[in-house]
Amino acid sequence: MVNSKLNSHQVFNLISEIPDPEIPVLTIRDLGILRDVKWDNNNYNVTITPTYTACPAIPFISNEIKRILNEYGIYNCEINISYEPAWTTDWLTKEAKLKLKQYGIAPPLHSSCAKKIGAESQIHCPRCNSNKSTLLSNFGSTACKALYKCNSCEEVFDYFKCH
Amino acid sequence: MEKNNLYKYIIRLADNALILGQRLSENCSKGPFLEEDLAQTNIALDYIGRAQVLFNYAAKLNNNNQTEDDLAYRRDEIDYLNFLLVEQANQDFAYIIARQFYYSAFDCLLYNELTKSKDETLASIAKKSIKESNYHLTHTIDWVIRLGNGTDESKHRLQNAIDALWTYTGEMFEQDEIDLNLSKNNIAPNALDFKANWLNTISTTLKNATLKLPENSFMMFGGRNGKHTENLGHILSEMQYLQRAYPNATW
Numbered sequence A: 001m002v003n004s005k006l007n008s009h010q011v012f013n014l015i016s017e018i019p020d021p022e023i024p025v026l027t028i029r030d031l032g033i034l035r036d037v038k039w040d041n042n043n044y045n046v047t048i049t050p051t052y053t054a055c056p057a058i059p060f061i062s063n064e065i066k067r068i069l070n071e072y073g074i075y076n077c078e079i080n081i082s083y084e085p086a087w088t089t090d091w092l093t094k095e096a097k098l099k100l101k102q103y104g105i106a107p108p109l110h111s112s113c114a115k116k117i118g119a120e121s122q123i124h125c126p127r128c129n130s131n132k133s134t135l136l137s138n139f140g141s142t143a144c145k146a147l148y149k150c151n152s153c154e155e156v157f158d159y160f161k162c163h
Numbered sequence B: 001m002e003k004n005n006l007y008k009y010i011i012r013l014a015d016n017a018l019i020l021g022q023r024l025s026e027n028c029s030k031g032p033f034l035e036e037d038l039a040q041t042n043i044a045l046d047y048i049g050r051a052q053v054l055f056n057y058a059a060k061l062n063n064n065n066q067t068e069d070d071l072a073y074r075r076d077e078i079d080y081l082n083f084l085l086v087e088q089a090n091q092d093f094a095y096i097i098a099r100q101f102y103y104s105a106f107d108c109l110l111y112n113e114l115t116k117s118k119d120e121t122l123a124s125i126a127k128k129s130i131k132e133s134n135y136h137l138t139h140t141i142d143w144v145i146r147l148g149n150g151t152d153e154s155k156h157r158l159q160n161a162i163d164a165l166w167t168y169t170g171e172m173f174e175q176d177e178i179d180l181n182l183s184k185n186n187i188a189p190n191a192l193d194f195k196a197n198w199l200n201t202i203s204t205t206l207k208n209a210t211l212k213l214p215e216n217s218f219m220m221f222g223g224r225n226g227k228h229t230e231n232l233g234h235i236l237s238e239m240q241y242l243q244r245a246y247p248n249a250t251w
C-alpha cells in the first residue's frame, strides 16, 4: 500500500494507538509521549518526548512508529526526540488516569511537582479504594512509578509518580 | 572560543552523570533489599540517560563526526572531566549514600539554575533533569537520617564515609575561566553563588541525622581537568571493555 497523500493529522492518528511497552494499557497519545506530526514537503516529522531522560521505551516506540508507517508505504519520516517542554504527568488525560487505575496502578495525585516530593500520603489503593497506604519506596519497577502498600487490603501496588 | 567553553562545560556535566551512573550500576543486584536495589538502579539509569543527552549535544557542538558513543566509550582517562567525588569507590553502603548526598545536594541546586540558561538546549535538558534530581536528593536524605539515627554501627559507618568524602566536595565549587565566562554570559551559574545553600542542606540534614559536619579544610582538586584518582581507571577498564575489545561493536 503506497500512500503519499496522507496528511499529518492522519499520520498522527495512525501511530497514536501504539501502546506504551511498559504500561500497555495506555497508548503513546494517552501518555502524552506523542506530541506532534508535521509535514515539511519532504518528511513527516514526528515529535515524541520521553517520560524520563533515560526512558528505555523511546527506541522501541521510535521503531514502532517507523514500522507502522512503513506498512502504509511511508518511508520518509523523521523522529525528533524533544525535551522541551519537559514531559509532565499533567498531560495524562482523565481517561488515561482511569485506565491506569483499572490496570492496578494508582494514578498521579496532583498536577506536576509543585509540592514537596514524598508528601503524597493520600494515595488511594487501586484495588479496594482505601485511602490508607504506606510508601514502601519512591522508586518502583520503572522510573515513573513508586511502590506503595495498602493498609486495608495489604496489597502492594504501583503509584504513577507526579512528574 | 565561546563554543569551546560550552563544549567543555557540557562534557563536565555529562561525565559527572556518566561516571556516577556507572558507579551506581555496579551496585545492581547488591542492594540491601529489593526496593533499595531498584531505587539505586533507577537513579543510575537517570544519570546514564542524562549523560546520553548531554553527550549527544556535545557531539553536535563539536561538529567533527564524534558520536555520543565515542564520547562515552572511546576517550582516555585524561579526557574525562568529572568530579573526583563521583568516581570514588562504593566501599560500603554508607559510602554510596554519603557520595550521593554530597552530589545530589549540589546537583539539585546546579540544575535548578541551569533551567534558566540562555542556551536553550542546556535549559531544556535541565528542566527535564531537575525533576529527577529532586527525587534523588529526597531519597538520599531519607537514608542519611535513617542511618545516622539507626544503630551504632550504621551511625559510625556513615560518619566515616561523610568524613572520608568531604575532601572531594570543594571541587564542586571550583570556578575556572570556563565557568566564569559562561556565567558572565548567563549560560551557566557561578557555583559559588549557591555554595551557602548547599552547605545549609548538608549541615541541616547532618544535624537531623545526629552526625557531625566534617571540619577538615583540605580539599582535593583535579578531576575537572582530567587529573583523576586511581578509581577512574578501574571504572573505565570495565566500562570501555567491550568497545576496546571489539571496536565499533553495536547492538
Ligand SMILES: [Zn+2]
Residues within 6 Å of the ligand: A125, A126, A127, A128, A129, A130, A150, A151, A152, A153, A154, A155
Ligand atoms: Zn487496598
